[in-house]
Amino acid sequence: MPSPAYLLKRVDFIFKDEKDWKEILKNSINRPAHELINELISSELKGRGGAGFPTGLKWKLTAEVDDSIKYVICNADEGEPGTFKDREILSKVPLKVLTSMAVCGHVIGSKEGYIYLRGEYFFLQPELNKSIREFKDYCNEINFDFTIRIFMGSGAYICGEETALFESMEGKRGEPRNKPPFPSTYGYMGKPTVINNVETLAHCYTIFEYGSKRFYDLGVQYSRGSKLFSVSGDTPKPGIYELELGMSLVDFVDEFGDGDTKAVQVGGASGFLVPRKGFRETTIGFQGKLTGISLPTGGSMMLFNSSRSMYNVLDNYLEFFREESCGQCTPCRVGCQQLLNGIKAVKRGEKNALYLNKLMRLTETMQYTAKCGLGQSVANSFSAIVENFREEMIY
Amino acid sequence: MINLTINNKKLQVEEGTTIFEAAKLNNILIPHFCYMENVHQIGSCRICVVEVEGGKTLMASCVTPATEGMIVHTNSERVRDVRKVIFELMLSDHPKECLSCWRNQNCELQDLGNLIQLHEFRYEGAKSKDVIDSSSPSIVRDSSKCILCRRCVTVCNEIQGVGLMNPHHRGFSTFIGPSEDELLGESVCTNCGQCVLVCPVGALKEKDSTAAVWEALYDKSRTVVVQTAPAVRAALGEVFAYEPGTLVTGKMAAALHQLGFDYVFDTNFAADLTIMEEGSEFLERVTNAFNTKEKNHVLPMITSCSPGWIKFMEHRYPDQLAHLSSCKSPHMMLGALTKTYFAEKMNIDPAKLFVVSVMPCTAKKFEITRPEMFSNGLADVDAVITTRELGRMIKDAGIDFRSLEDGEFDSPLGLSSGAADIFGTTGGVMEAALRTVYELVTGRELPGIKLHIKPLSGLNRIKTAELKIENPLPAYSFLNGVTVKVAVTSGLKGAAELLEQIKNGTSPYHFIEIMGCPGGCISGGGQPRPVNDAIRTLRLEAIYREDEGKLLRKSHENEDIQMLYRDFLGAPLGHKSHELLHTVYAQRSKN
Amino acid sequence: MAKNIKITINEVAVEIESGTSILDAARQTGVIIPTLCYHKDLCVAGNCRVCVVEIVGQKRLSAACATPCEDGMDILTNSFKVRNSRKHIIELLLSEHNADCTRCYKNGNCELQKLASDYKIMTQDFIRLSRSKNYTIDHYSPSIIKDDSKCIRCQRCVRTCEEIQGVNALTVAYKGDRMKISTFFEKPMNDVICTNCGQCINHCPTGALVEKNYIEEVWDAIADKSAHVIVQTAPAVRIGLGEELGFKAGTRVTGKMVAALKRLGFDAVMDTDFSADLTIMEEGTELMMRLKRALVDRDPEVKLPMATSCSPGWIKYIEHMYPNQLGYLSTCKSPQQMFGALAKTYYAKAKKLDPDKIVSVSIMPCTAKKFESNRPEMHDSGFRDVDYVLTTRELAIMIKQAGIDFMRLEDMPFDSLMGESTGAGVIFGATGGVMEAALRTVYELVTGRSVPFENLNITPVRGMDGVKEASIKIESPIEEWEFLDGVELKCAVAHGLLNAKKVMDSIISGESHYHFVEFMACPGGCLGGGGQPIPTNPEIRRKRAEAIYAEDEGMPLRKSHQNPEILKIYNDFLLKPMGERSHQLLHTKYSPRERF
Amino acid sequence: MYPVTELIKNLADRHGRERRNLLPILQGVVEQEKYLSEYSMIEIARELDLPASEVYGTATFYSFLEYKKMGKYIIRICKTITCSMKGKNQIIKTIEDMLKINVGETTPDGNFSLLQTNCLGFCHKAPAMLINYEVYTDLTPEKVREILTNYINKKGREE
Structure with missing residues (x-):
């Protein structure tokens, strides 16, 4: 257990002003590419979208592929239930994101950047276009050839997955592709592509601004830096908070819970549900052997108090997955339906409680064999809820 | 001879052959369902109806004898429509779950559907009672799939004479099985599995033990030993589309290795051991009878390697149990030895050993649950899988059986003689025993071309033979001039006949071999389908081919057996043999 | 040469080319991995997940068809995890x-x-x-x-x-x-x-x-005593039917097929190859007339190249996609429709039968023929030219239904009047076949000499690649065609509609200019048609093609214009190719269709 | 020339006629017509030289690209976990009572359609809803009634 002094440390990097973005952009694009890459690698920044892939490595891999056309894409699809931080970033500090995209273009040798904005954020467009025009003018001023365009999604949670996003941008159904090949070699239009979450690019900006040391000092081993958390559910103060990674859940609940928190959903529907008895040994951060388990997260924290029935929670998640699955691969398309019908049958008493164990084994199969993250992560919350709240599932 | 025309093709057949047989002889196949060669033709399903010119109604070709000048159409419009309706009526009371049924792609109803090409859904009605009886360790009965073709009734009553499977009630609520509330596990069922063999659909199946075997295979802490019965290698090929009667011994061993079994032994080794034990027991009884004065000798001695037959005798002739040889069946012997002799030799903890036997027989699944089949607290054999189940496991593991190179059995329990191989067929055990006993008594080889006793081979129900003993070795001088009379039968009907003779004391024989299934183990309850006399003959010939192909032809010349006695058992019928290799029998209620 | 890498599959060490998928590597080492959405003709989708295997060291299972092998991979195709997952996936599919x-x-x-x-x-x-x-x-x-x-x-x-x-x-x-x-x-x-x-x-x-199967209707027709049921069999059926009835792919079962058809109860069993030879006569003449109008009369609106019209799938495709280019198509009907038209006129008169009582059935390797037979313009004989079309698969089912033991049938010949055929007729079934048959006859009509290819096999038009081109120089033709002297007859062959589109686009854009182009809707030509036995994959198509060319070499007559029954029909009934009666019976017109 | 065809022509000129411009064009049509009719899909396919079925397949994948007749204002209530915890059902009940339609239906006068949608990204101000492209958060039954009435009036004013 980290020392008690290690309480929640509020941090303020992301939403700090972005007034000197021009200057950062200018001297970043004058620094050699490998230096910028090493800066990112030494900062140990990991993807904030939820997958947690080291950003430095991602840029490095794509930079190494020699191809005249490459793309930089900012993934602003943010469909994960309970997550609303990207929208805040894009409305408050859009230029940070644009700068990081330009620097990435410089590092990997790409001239085109796209922001994949989800359909539900249609109202963000006018504001964002204004910033892009402003950014474009400055780029022409320092004759740095990098254009950024917005690509609007149309309401499909699966398009948050990187290869489904490429398919969607290519005008096709958002069905994830086979991996390998990975985006760094075969991304949008078959060209090498870097695709990063909005918040990850915002953190890159911080690293280019203050150097990797300031970022590295925050957080704990394996989970460096700070993270934006979207807090919602049964909490007196829902909203967005930038906290250091590696904090323990018990501190978090003390701060944000309403005193009667029964469970916390970390990382949205595809994340992990931690019951009260698990708070003590769970920390928020990427893998690595801190005491107990640590959970990668896209930042969504939903708190449930004892008035909530976990059966309804799981029913809602499975309904969400059943509808949002792209329907391409068997384990996910049919698996979600079986899980949903299964828990309904158990609740109505048509199947006895042992059927839940069969469904648990089914989720294991889905985890091992589904083609993309959606199908693989249905198991996380299902097993947690069925294991810890079995009575609520049956009666 | 009568001449008739079928599908305007002139034919000539003997008097009395049915239309179905007449067509079959001339390469015209008429769709049929309840008819089965060598079982029965009772015309109950009406699928094989044909139109005879001049006849008012359509006639069931399997029961209508051909008459002079008959003009038959097997495919007229009327016949095809009727056939479609009958087929649909059968289907209306059949579950539409082909893909999760164990008979998928090996089911006569599916093949018929492929032929009739029915695509309408006209009749949907009530479903008959859905009873699943899995009380027996060998056979599972699922009445929802039963088509009431009554093949199992004929097999159980006429061919096996056990008389358990019978139709009950009337009209739509007719069902086939033991009586209403009786369970297979507690009935007189001998688990011989002949009903499973002839069932065209999934109504009767062997109890699946592949799950337990897979579990053991994946459990790294256990050593998994497998043994294969003599009759398996002659039929396993049929699961992989080989012609019936192809020997696949080498490929079978290779496949078992690839499946992940740690040691692949051969039940044939234990068959040689059985000959040593049973042969000595027979000699002991004969010496009591002819040499010493007490009259408490019990002859004739009956072989005891068919568990189906043993359970039948325990039910039907409880007071003749003394005639049974006290030897266990070969695969139980090998199981016992594995957990004692082999475990010691390789210093493996017997509790960690998991013995699997691949058998052509479903009754063996019952046999391993008998209380006497445990030595020092451990079950001799932990799981029995049939030839069909082994075929499925091989397919399940994605092994391309046909392209396997031949593998070998592991020593020390893998070597076997030709005499052991012929255990698989009716008359085989007797011939193997006589080869050894005759040589022990006279010092000379058994007379007869290639060591075969001609009258004992073949498929007829009861076969007898006599063997005159002249100038035996001095130890057996009292046998000089004695003619040993032996009898062999397969199928419980024949067994009942011989037992009646014993019961009223008129049995002239000294040694009787009885197998539970007609044709012996080559057509046991666990063998691939279909089975008819032609296929039995092909498998029989394959077994004899394997026997003749071996240098080692007699059980007592098997060095590993001699080493086993030297190192472990001492002498046949010794103290250790009694403890591990012999068993007792229990009297069971008559009905 | 891609460098080889070492992997182990089920603890068996293997060396394979880097980049091969796990599925192919396993197949080479005799391990069967189940697949469902994988097909040799198509790209890898990897969406059924039935072929998942375990790679030691990776938590998730990967799809064998879509994962390329990397050096040192240790693959288990039947571990506990794999078996459980595979069983679950199949159960999900079944549910x-x-x-x-x-x-x-x-x-x-x-x-x-x-x-x-x-x-x-x-x-x-x-x-x-x-x-x-x-x-x-x-x-x-x-x-x-x-x-x-x-x-x-x-x-x-x-x-x-x-x-x-x-x-x-x-x-x-x-x-x-x-x-x-x-x-x-x-x-x-x-x-x-x-x-x-x-x-x-x-x-x-x-x-x-x-x-859509018409088995019931054909059975009823056969059972109806008053009807005279005739059947025609397409060139590709005789080398495909065997696969459905226990023979290896590529076995020729012509004689047995005819015997089976007779046993089924058809009154007359005749051969579409006959009308294939007829098509060559008609289409060859049409080509000559177009060339004459183009080169001699300099007629501007003659449409060259001429496209073959025997594949109804291709016809409907061009009607949809190129509605205003229909002029390229030859006006000849397909051999099946020609046969149908003649059956209810020439055959009826010759056999003194009432055409209304004739039921004309055709066995085709193709499902598009079913659509073609009920096109409005296919009633030139006064009745519907072809009443029912059965695929090779349906014929196999009928043979099984009739309880005929196909393996033991002895061969029988086609019936007379429209059963004779030549090698040129048979090769209609393979891609490039129609072109080769046409060239054999046209070249000989024009120059009097047979085609300058060894044993008449025009190899450049053979084989399975998407678009094939060939050109034949015409020297010293007979005087009637001397305007063709020195002309290089350029031809092309395309099979599969995607290749057809490529050729059509290059023709319209003027990029390439041929004289004669053969289009087939299905890959491999009719031998790979939609009605042929399943499965069909590249090797099976090659074996069927070899069988067709072997059948061609085995025929006594190899050129359509040598067919005696053809000569007989011309002087008894049709008088001359492209004659007045041919136009009425053997030619058709096409209608443009909406593309969407 | 139907207005839709012209609209599609302009969109195609603006975005381009490659396959990757399909989605922006579809969105443009939905913005104007509120749904993708059969006719408009065929026009798009003709304009981009794409098979019609591909356009249909892609359009039906995305929940915002409706392919059935929709009202002028499309109300989308978020039904994901936090919003449904915070009383989404009452909101739906109020709207159903007001507009006399159930979820998934359109008012007879063709003004309003009521649908449910997945997470809108306003969980901290749940429950939330979209009307066409406007977001309304922290909804209470009264607030909803008020929003709807001024939509109805606004609607009235335009006529």
Whole structure:
């Protein structure tokens, strides 16, 4: 257990002003590419979208592929239930994101950047276009050839997955592709592509601004830096908070819970549900052997108090997955339906409680064999809820 | 001879052959369902109806004898429509779950559907009672799939004479099985599995033990030993589309290795051991009878390697149990030895050993649950899988059986003689025993071309033979001039006949071999389908081919057996043999 | 040469080329991995997940068909995790599937059925979803029946229609659990751009897409004593039928096929090859007349190159996609329709039969012929030229139904009057066959000498690559055609509609200028047609092609104009090719169709 | 020339006629017509030289691209976990009572359609809803009634 002094440390990097973005952009694009890459690698920044892939490595891999056309894409699809931080970033500090995209273009040798904005954020467009025009003018001023365009999604949670996003941008159904090949070699239009979450690019900006040391000092081993958390559910103060990674859940609940928190959903529907008895040994951060388990997260924290029935929670998640699955691969398309019908049958008493164990084994199969993250992560919350709240599932 | 025309093709057949047989002889196949060669033709399903010119109604070709000048159409419009309706009526009371049924792609109803090409859904009605009886360790009965073709009734009553499977009630609520509330596990069922063999659909199946075997295979802490019965290698090929009667011994061993079994032994080794034990027991009884004065000798001695037959005798002739040889069946012997002799030799903890036997027989699944089949607290054999189940496991593991190179059995329990191989067929055990006993008594080889006793081979129900003993070795001088009379039968009907003779004391024989299934183990309850006399003959010939192909032809010349006695058992019928290799029998209620 | 890498599969060390997928590597080492959405003709989709295998060290299982091997990989195709997952996936597929196999057309030849029986799915613990979904069956098209209750959504049909045919009649629609394979706005197959080529049927693993079968109607026709039922068999049927009845791919069963047809009860068994030779006479003459109008009369609106018109799938394709280029098509009917027209006129008169009583049945390797036979303009004989069209598969079913033991039949010859055929007629079944047959006759008519190729095999038009070109120089022709002296007759052959589109686009853009182009809708030509036995893949197509060319070499006559029955029909009935009666019976016109 | 065809022509000129411009064009049509009719899909396919079924397949994948007749204002209530915890059902009940339609239906006068949608990204101000492209958060039954009435009036004013 980290020392008690290690309480929640509020941090303020992301939403700090972005007034000197021009200057950062200018001297970043004058620094050699490998230096910028090493800066990112030494900062140990990991993807904030939820997958947690080291950003430095991602840029490095794509930079190494020699191809005249490459793309930089900012993934602003943010469909994960309970997550609303990207929208805040894009409305408050859009230029940070644009700068990081330009620097990435410089590092990997790409001239085109796209922001994949989800359909539900249609109202963000006018504001964002204004910033892009402003950014474009400055780029022409320092004759740095990098254009950024917005690509609007149309309401499909699966398009948050990187290869489904490429398919969607290519005008096709958002069905994830086979991996390998990975985006760094075969991304949008078959060209090498870097695709990063909005918040990850915002953190890159911080690293280019203050150097990797300031970022590295925050957080704990394996989970460096700070993270934006979207807090919602049964909490007196829902909203967005930038906290250091590696904090323990018990501190978090003390701060944000309403005193009667029964469970916390970390990382949205595809994340992990931690019951009260698990708070003590769970920390928020990427893998690595801190005491107990640590959970990668896209930042969504939903708190449930004892008035909530976990059966309804799981029913809602499975309904969400059943509808949002792209329907391409068997384990996910049919698996979600079986899980949903299964828990309904158990609740109505048509199947006895042992059927839940069969469904648990089914989720294991889905985890091992589904083609993309959606199908693989249905198991996380299902097993947690069925294991810890079995009575609520049956009666 | 009568001449008739079928599908305007002139034919000539003997008097009395049915239309179905007449067509079959001339390469015209008429769709049929309840008819089965060598079982029965009772015309109950009406699928094989044909139109005879001049006849008012359509006639069931399997029961209508051909008459002079008959003009038959097997495919007229009327016949095809009727056939479609009958087929649909059968289907209306059949579950539409082909893909999760164990008979998928090996089911006569599916093949018929492929032929009739029915695509309408006209009749949907009530479903008959859905009873699943899995009380027996060998056979599972699922009445929802039963088509009431009554093949199992004929097999159980006429061919096996056990008389358990019978139709009950009337009209739509007719069902086939033991009586209403009786369970297979507690009935007189001998688990011989002949009903499973002839069932065209999934109504009767062997109890699946592949799950337990897979579990053991994946459990790294256990050593998994497998043994294969003599009759398996002659039929396993049929699961992989080989012609019936192809020997696949080498490929079978290779496949078992690839499946992940740690040691692949051969039940044939234990068959040689059985000959040593049973042969000595027979000699002991004969010496009591002819040499010493007490009259408490019990002859004739009956072989005891068919568990189906043993359970039948325990039910039907409880007071003749003394005639049974006290030897266990070969695969139980090998199981016992594995957990004692082999475990010691390789210093493996017997509790960690998991013995699997691949058998052509479903009754063996019952046999391993008998209380006497445990030595020092451990079950001799932990799981029995049939030839069909082994075929499925091989397919399940994605092994391309046909392209396997031949593998070998592991020593020390893998070597076997030709005499052991012929255990698989009716008359085989007797011939193997006589080869050894005759040589022990006279010092000379058994007379007869290639060591075969001609009258004992073949498929007829009861076969007898006599063997005159002249100038035996001095130890057996009292046998000089004695003619040993032996009898062999397969199928419980024949067994009942011989037992009646014993019961009223008129049995002239000294040694009787009885197998539970007609044709012996080559057509046991666990063998691939279909089975008819032609296929039995092909498998029989394959077994004899394997026997003749071996240098080692007699059980007592098997060095590993001699080493086993030297190192472990001492002498046949010794103290250790009694403890591990012999068993007792229990009297069971008559009905 | 790609460098070799070392991997182990089921603890057996193997060396393979880097980049081969795990599936191919396993196949080379004799390990079978089950697949469903994988097909040799199509790209790798990796969406059924039945072929997942475990790579030691990785938590998740990877799809064998889509994962390339890397050096030092340790692959287990049957570990505990793999077996459990595979069983679950198959059970999931079954829970959505209408498992009433006894009544399904594909019973016994369905990949899902084989998979379920190989991997012994005995438990039935998932909820039956198929009952709660209102699946629809689309049986409006004369060629194809689409039954959604049997679809496992492996998308093989969508990929076929897109990659091989470029028609895109089928697509994947909706999302999540409502995802299904459907046409534009779920319209019946008959109302969308579908060319009925049947390639989707050939690539569908289950009974979701099957051909509309007329077995019952043909049986009733045979049983009707008053009707005179005649049957014609296409060139590609005789080398495909054997596969359905126990023979290896590529076995020629011509004689047995005729014997079986006679045993089934057809009154006259004749050969489409006869009308194939007839097509060569008609089409060859038409080509000559076009060349004459182009080179001699300098007629501006003559359309060159002339395109063959014997593949109805191709005809419907060009009517949809190039409605104003129909002039390129030869006006000849397909051999099947020519035969039908003649059957109810020439044959009826010769055999003194009432045409109304004649039922003309044709056995074709193709489902598009079913559509062609009920096109409005195919009634030139006063009645419907061809009443029923059966595919090779349907014929095999009828033979089984009639209880004929096909293996033991002795060969029998075709009946007279329209049964004679030449080697040129037989090779119609392979891609490049029509071109070769035409060149053999046209070259000889023009120059009096036979085609300058060894043993008459014009090899450049043979083989399986998408577009093939050939050109023959015409020297010192006979005086009637001397305007052709020195002309280089340029021809092309395209099979598969995507290749057809390439050739058509290059013709329209003026990039290439041929004189004569052969178009076939199906890859491999008719021998790979939508009605041929399933499975069909590249090796099987090659074996069937070899069989056809072997049949050609075995025929006594090798050129269409040597066929005695053809000469007889011309001087008895048709008088001369492209004559007045030919126009009335053997030629047709085409109608432009909406593309969407 | 139907107005839709012209609209599609302009969109195609603006975005381009490649496959990757399909989605922006579809969105443009939905913005104007509120749904993709059969006719408009065929026009798009003709304009981009794409098979019609591909356009249909892609359009039906995305929940915002409706392919059935929709009202002028499309109300989308978020039904994901936090919003449904915070009383989404009452909101739906109020709207159903006001507009006399159930979820998934359109008012007879063709003004309003009521749908449910997945997470809108306003969980901290749940429950939330979209009307066409406007977001309304922290909804209470009264607030909803008030929003709807001024939509109805605004609607009235335009006529």
